[in-house]
Amino acid sequence: MSEFEYTSAAAPIYTRLADELCLLIGNGQLRPGERLPSVRRLSRQKKVSATTAIAALRSLETRGLVEARPQSGYFVRARGAQSEEPAMTRPPAAAKTVGVDNLMVRMIDAALNPDIAPLGTAAPDPAWFPVRRLQRIIASTVRRHPELLVTCCPYYAGLDTLRHQVARHYAALGCVVAQDEVVITNGCTEALNLALNAVAAPGDTIAIESPCYYGFLQIIEKRGLKALEIATHPRDGLSVDALQNALVSRAGRSVKACLVSPNFSNPMGATMPEGEKRRLVALCEQHGIALIEDDVYADLQHNGPRPLSAKAFDRSGNVMLCSSFTKTLAPGARVGWIFGGRYAEDIRLRKFALSGATPAILQEALAEMLRTGGYERHMLKLRRGYAAQVARMAAAVSEYFPAGTRITQPAGGFVIWLELPGKIDTLALFEKAIVEGVNFAPGPLFSASGRYGNYLRLNCGRMWTPGIERALMRLGQLVKAELAAA
Amino acid sequence: MSEFEYTSAAAPIYTRLADELCLLIGNGQLRPGERLPSVRRLSRQKKVSATTAIAALRSLETRGLVEARPQSGYFVRARGAQSEEPAMTRPPAAAKTVGVDNLMVRMIDAALNPDIAPLGTAAPDPAWFPVRRLQRIIASTVRRHPELLVTCCPYYAGLDTLRHQVARHYAALGCVVAQDEVVITNGCTEALNLALNAVAAPGDTIAIESPCYYGFLQIIEKRGLKALEIATHPRDGLSVDALQNALVSRAGRSVKACLVSPNFSNPMGATMPEGEKRRLVALCEQHGIALIEDDVYADLQHNGPRPLSAKAFDRSGNVMLCSSFTKTLAPGARVGWIFGGRYAEDIRLRKFALSGATPAILQEALAEMLRTGGYERHMLKLRRGYAAQVARMAAAVSEYFPAGTRITQPAGGFVIWLELPGKIDTLALFEKAIVEGVNFAPGPLFSASGRYGNYLRLNCGRMWTPGIERALMRLGQLVKAELAAA
Numbered sequence: 001m002s003e004f005e006y007t008s009a010a011a012p013i014y015t016r017l018a019d020e021l022c023l024l025i026g027n028g029q030l031r032p033g034e035r036l037p038s039v040r041r042l043s044r045q046k047k048v049s050a051t052t053a054i055a056a057l058r059s060l061e062t063r064g065l066v067e068a069r070p071q072s073g074y075f076v077r078a079r080g081a082q083s084e085e086p087a088m089t090r091p092p093a094a095a096k097t098v099g100v101d102n103l104m105v106r107m108i109d110a111a112l113n114p115d116i117a118p119l120g121t122a123a124p125d126p127a128w129f130p131v132r133r134l135q136r137i138i139a140s141t142v143r144r145h146p147e148l149l150v151t152c153c154p155y156y157a158g159l160d161t162l163r164h165q166v167a168r169h170y171a172a173l174g175c176v177v178a179q180d181e182v183v184i185t186n187g188c189t190e191a192l193n194l195a196l197n198a199v200a201a202p203g204d205t206i207a208i209e210s211p212c213y214y215g216f217l218q219i220i221e222k223r224g225l226k227a228l229e230i231a232t233h234p235r236d237g238l239s240v241d242a243l244q245n246a247l248v249s250r251a252g253r254s255v256k257a258c259l260v261s262p263n264f265s266n267p268m269g270a271t272m273p274e275g276e277k278r279r280l281v282a283l284c285e286q287h288g289i290a291l292i293e294d295d296v297y298a299d300l301q302h303n304g305p306r307p308l309s310a311k312a313f314d315r316s317g318n319v320m321l322c323s324s325f326t327k328t329l330a331p332g333a334r335v336g337w338i339f340g341g342r343y344a345e346d347i348r349l350r351k352f353a354l355s356g357a358t359p360a361i362l363q364e365a366l367a368e369m370l371r372t373g374g375y376e377r378h379m380l381k382l383r384r385g386y387a388a389q390v391a392r393m394a395a396a397v398s399e400y401f402p403a404g405t406r407i408t409q410p411a412g413g414f415v416i417w418l419e420l421p422g423k424i425d426t427l428a429l430f431e432k433a434i435v436e437g438v439n440f441a442p443g444p445l446f447s448a449s450g451r452y453g454n455y456l457r458l459n460c461g462r463m464w465t466p467g468i469e470r471a472l473m474r475l476g477q478l479v480k481a482e483l484a485a486a
Numbered sequence: 487m488s489e490f491e492y493t494s495a496a497a498p499i500y501t502r503l504a505d506e507l508c509l510l511i512g513n514g515q516l517r518p519g520e521r522l523p524s525v526r527r528l529s530r531q532k533k534v535s536a537t538t539a540i541a542a543l544r545s546l547e548t549r550g551l552v553e554a555r556p557q558s559g560y561f562v563r564a565r566g567a568q569s570e571e572p573a574m575t576r577p578p579a580a581a582k583t584v585g586v587d588n589l590m591v592r593m594i595d596a597a598l599n600p601d602i603a604p605l606g607t608a609a610p611d612p613a614w615f616p617v618r619r620l621q622r623i624i625a626s627t628v629r630r631h632p633e634l635l636v637t638c639c640p641y642y643a644g645l646d647t648l649r650h651q652v653a654r655h656y657a658a659l660g661c662v663v664a665q666d667e668v669v670i671t672n673g674c675t676e677a678l679n680l681a682l683n684a685v686a687a688p689g690d691t692i693a694i695e696s697p698c699y700y701g702f703l704q705i706i707e708k709r710g711l712k713a714l715e716i717a718t719h720p721r722d723g724l725s726v727d728a729l730q731n732a733l734v735s736r737a738g739r740s741v742k743a744c745l746v747s748p749n750f751s752n753p754m755g756a757t758m759p760e761g762e763k764r765r766l767v768a769l770c771e772q773h774g775i776a777l778i779e780d781d782v783y784a785d786l787q788h789n790g791p792r793p794l795s796a797k798a799f800d801r802s803g804n805v806m807l808c809s810s811f812t813k814t815l816a817p818g819a820r821v822g823w824i825f826g827g828r829y830a831e832d833i834r835l836r837k838f839a840l841s842g843a844t845p846a847i848l849q850e851a852l853a854e855m856l857r858t859g860g861y862e863r864h865m866l867k868l869r870r871g872y873a874a875q876v877a878r879m880a881a882a883v884s885e886y887f888p889a890g891t892r893i894t895q896p897a898g899g900f901v902i903w904l905e906l907p908g909k910i911d912t913l914a915l916f917e918k919a920i921v922e923g924v925n926f927a928p929g930p931l932f933s934a935s936g937r938y939g940n941y942l943r944l945n946c947g948r949m950w951t952p953g954i955e956r957a958l959m960r961l962g963q964l965v966k967a968e969l970a971a972a
Contacts, residue, residue, distance in 0.1 A: 128636075352594075
């Protein structure tokens with residue numbers, strides 16, 4: 001028995017079979033238009049009754065994932081007009097100061113309320129993670145290394161064991177960094193703060209994707225920086241052409257860094273093609289601005305090999321890569337890292353001045369997890385699970401939301417980004433949805449200029465339950481009502 | 487058997503008896519000039535042989551703590567001219583930019599070298615701490631609260647359990663804060679960053695004690711702030727008169743906050759009298775500058791009741807108190823807190839943007855430690871231990887260092903601050919001492935203006951061993967040699 005399953009073992013057999021098929025659709029093994037196995041074949045292969053097989057296929061049909069064709073069986077549904085992707089974004093040309101505090105706090109507070117469906121913050125379901133293994137490894141680390149609890153630790157750059165394991169993990173991904181370049185941090189958020197501190201002073205401008213994670217906007221605001229939003233494609237990510245144009249414009253002159261998530265960005269789930277990553281690295285180097293890479297979702301591809309990080313193309317040390325275990329292995333551990341490149345020494349000192357050190361006992365436990373291969377085994381399952389969830393949520397949105405709703409098709413991660421039809425205001429929608437017990441992230445959270453009023457982000461990280469389905473249905477009804485009223 | 491002892495159980499009986507007496511001298515139960523128990527009484531009370539009692543008393547004599555008077559027995563030595571305290575400091579009137587990176591790194595790196603006596607960083611001996619209890623509590627917390635490992639936690643201000651316990655701890659000390667005002671941080675260092683971020687922007691000036699902890703100078707430097715050093719008394723701490731004068735001077739106009747350690751400051755170990763704390767709180771309020779209180783050593787009084795924090799006199803929310811468990815309970819946990827006063831809401835958001843959250847599992851374990859009373863029991867022993875160590879180190883300095891060396895007499899904490907006679911340069915001394923296997927903190931580390939060239943700080947937090955004694959002897963010889971060469 002594996003330590004976790006993406007579907008509860010208590011679910012009916014037909015639901016578990018449907019989930020399995022859903023996963024194949026989600027990770028691309030079953031493509032749009034392709035025929036699903038027949039009832040007979042399914043029941044033989046999976047050792048279930050024909051009734052169960054039929055119930056599974058009907059459930060997929062209800063979710064909008066497959067369609068029945070007379071005399072032919074079930075086929076993966078092509079994504080119709082309804083599931084089209086949103087268009088390339090067109091943010092303003094000027095840098096903006098930022099302020100999204102209040103809305104963010106309300107969305108995060110709602111995540112604490114068990115009566116509100118958790119589609120707001122990008123928080124994965126606790127059930128994804130290898131809890132028992134983490135418990136065992138932490139307990140054994142506490143037993144074997146009590147000194148880590150009581151040493152006023154001079155290892156402010158992090159424990160060598162974890163720095164080594166993290167460097168090794170990336171080396172296997174074609175991204176070679178020296179162990180000395182690695183600084184262990186309190187999550188990716190602290191890593192991003194360190195990177196920004198190293199290269200930008202208050203008043204300076206940071207080029208970002210538009211839309212981008214609201215946490216980036218928070219950091220930028222609290223540091224007194226300005227954000228310059230760059231046009232971004234929902235599938236291919238940051239437009240390097242748009243960045244290039246911006247850098248030679250008036251607003252581009254005060255840009256000190258470009259902060260990007262090249263792999264499975266948040267909220268769009270976009271992934272920059274390799275050639276564009278290479279161009280981005282070269283462009284930043286050429287303009288003398290630092291490239292800060294948020295890599296926190298990059299291990300979460302739904303299918304195929306893990307995409308390269310932009311840092312893999314860095315030859316001059318101008319790229320600072322920031323990441324953590326928060327979305328992959330141990331959300332509560334708050335252990336992250338930064339590869340500081342040519343800024344590494346400065347960043348080490350800044351880490352000492354910013355928080356002294358990262359708790360050593362958690363570092364050692366996570367190093368052990370990487371050392372013993374537990375990480376890779378866990379990730380194989382997690383990726384499949386997230387892929388299935390994203391496919392299922394997207395299918396439910398297609399089913400319950402009004403025609404004209406556009407949905408991103410991320411190749412990794414666990415959020416989807418919706419463009420609603422008409423002039424629907426997702427801030428007003430948020431107020432109504434919270435009352436109805438549904439949380440989501442309104443579009444304007446992801447923009448320094450208040451854009452994306454008719455967009456929203458859905459967290460697909462939670463296990464599929466009837467409650468989640470009802471919440472999506474309710475949200476879809478609210479959208480339809482707004483649309484009718486407009 | 488207690489969970490730790492300030493003297494190793496493996497030490498000879500006479501050493502342990504000497505240590506016990508040393509402790510009584512250190513915490514003031516035996517005062518200068520007072521007669522020690524006779525050999526007969528000691529051997530009866532402590533159930534040791536007369537030989538052992540004599541050996542213990544002779545050992546105290548060797549350490550310079552007691553003197554034998556013919557026909558009368560042993561008496562606690564009065565601190566002679568040699569042990570005089572340093573004078574009030576006289577820092578410059580202008581604010582300074584800061585830069586002590588290189589020296590600090592070398593001192594911290596030396597702390598990693600087991601061949602170098604650990605008198606440099608203010609790192610307590612791991613043996614002081616209740617390791618087994620910490621191990622048990624963390625293991626049981628991991629067992630009972632696995633969800634804390636895998637929840638992408640929305641509790642960015644900290645777990646309510648720990649916020650409650652910390653507020654309760656302070657309420658018992660006459661410092662009443664609402665639980666909502668508490669934000670849990672990654673150590674005191676992060677708390678100080680949050681406080682400074684809330685009230686000061688790059689270019690602003692922060693008033694600080696002179697000398698002050700080099701970590702403060704690091705934070706000030708990395709944030710692009712300036713430091714205005716205020717005259718400080720080695721026993722009574724920051725001069726409120728001097729601060730008042732500075733605030734109305736030219737340099738005082740850009741002061742946005744005053745950052746002070748009113749209780750057992752580092753490096754001086756000074757404690758502000760209650761009236762001065764009250765004046766300081768009022769003065770900051772009156773001038774519209776924030777008071778940031780570093781409270782990290784305040785629980786470590788050597789004797790009598792714990793002094794009040796300045797925050798206890800705060801009526802308007804203008805005082806931000808920052809502290810942690812790093813010097814008291816669990817140096818490796820990196821768990822601290824800030825009471826944000828009127829800035830609390832802003833600080834909560836800044837915490838989210840700075841590091842997301844503090845590891846919840848360690849928060850819960852420490853809350854449990856406070857809840858079950860383990861903290862207070864531990865502290866009773868720790869305070870006695872630190873008191874004895876400080877007394878012992880000061881006695882050894884009196885014995886091995888040249889006449890004219892002045893030593894602070896801290897009433898709490900575990901560092902002492904030495905003023906060396908003549909024109910000895912402690913930066914040059916540091917180079918020689920490291921080669922000879924002795925670490926210490928040179929005076930200029932503690933000043934933004936490079937002052938205190940003939941001062942140094944010694945860490946008394948490590949258990950007394952023959953190795954520590956040899957290191958002090960060697961350092962004393964080096965000082966004498968420098969003096970002779972000058």
